Amino acid sequence: MSALEWLAATALMTALLWVPYVLERMVALGVLGSMRPVDPEDELKQALWARRAKRAHYNAVENLAVFATLVLVAFVMGKGDQDGILLASQVYFWARLIHFPAGAFGLTGIRTLAFLAGFGAQVAVALRIFC
Numbered sequence: 001m002s003a004l005e006w007l008a009a010t011a012l013m014t015a016l017l018w019v020p021y022v023l024e025r026m027v028a029l030g031v032l033g034s035m036r037p038v039d040p041e042d043e044l045k046q047a048l049w050a051r052r053a054k055r056a057h058y059n060a061v062e063n064l065a066v067f068a069t070l071v072l073v074a075f076v077m078g079k080g081d082q083d084g085i086l087l088a089s090q091v092y093f094w095a096r097l098i099h100f101p102a103g104a105f106g107l108t109g110i111r112t113l114a115f116l117a118g119f120g121a122q123v124a125v126a127l128r129i130f131c
Contacts, residue, residue: 003080006089007071010096014064017057017100024050049104056103056111060096063118067092070125077129084128092121 001009025034028046036042043051071089074080095117102111 003071003086003089004075006086006093007068010089010093011064011068013093013097014057014060017053017060020104021046021050021053021057024053048106052106053100053104056100059103059115060100063096063122067118067122067125070122070129074125074129079128082128084124088121088124088128091124092118095121 022034024047028034028050029042033042071080071085074082074085079085095114099111099114099118101107102114
């Protein structure tokens with residue numbers, strides 16, 4: 001797979017990360033209850049892992065905006081075919097795949113290491129652009 005395909009796979013994965021915590025919300029509040037506006041009391045009825053999963057999903061979206069921008073800039077500049085961009089895209093995908101469940105289940109050490117690996121992938125792409 002190319003770096004752009006890894007980026008697309010990461011975007012698709014990120015787009016699907018809402019499913020587990022929304023399904024849990026439907027179980028906790030009922031289907032109709034899950035469709036009303038978010039109420040802090042309702043959130044407390046949800047499982048802790050689901051609340052953490054929601055935060056991990058937000059983190060994934062925030063970081064994907066940065067990573068995707070860097071990869072696309074590298075491609076526009078003609079540097080996207082470099083091996084470092086491909087490796088960074090692969091590392092970023094796997095780091096984010098590990099980060100979500102680690103965040104959801106409160107595995108803070110693993111979550112932090114996965115976050116740092118993803119951040120390292122962002123830095124690696126930025127270095128390819130600017131160096």
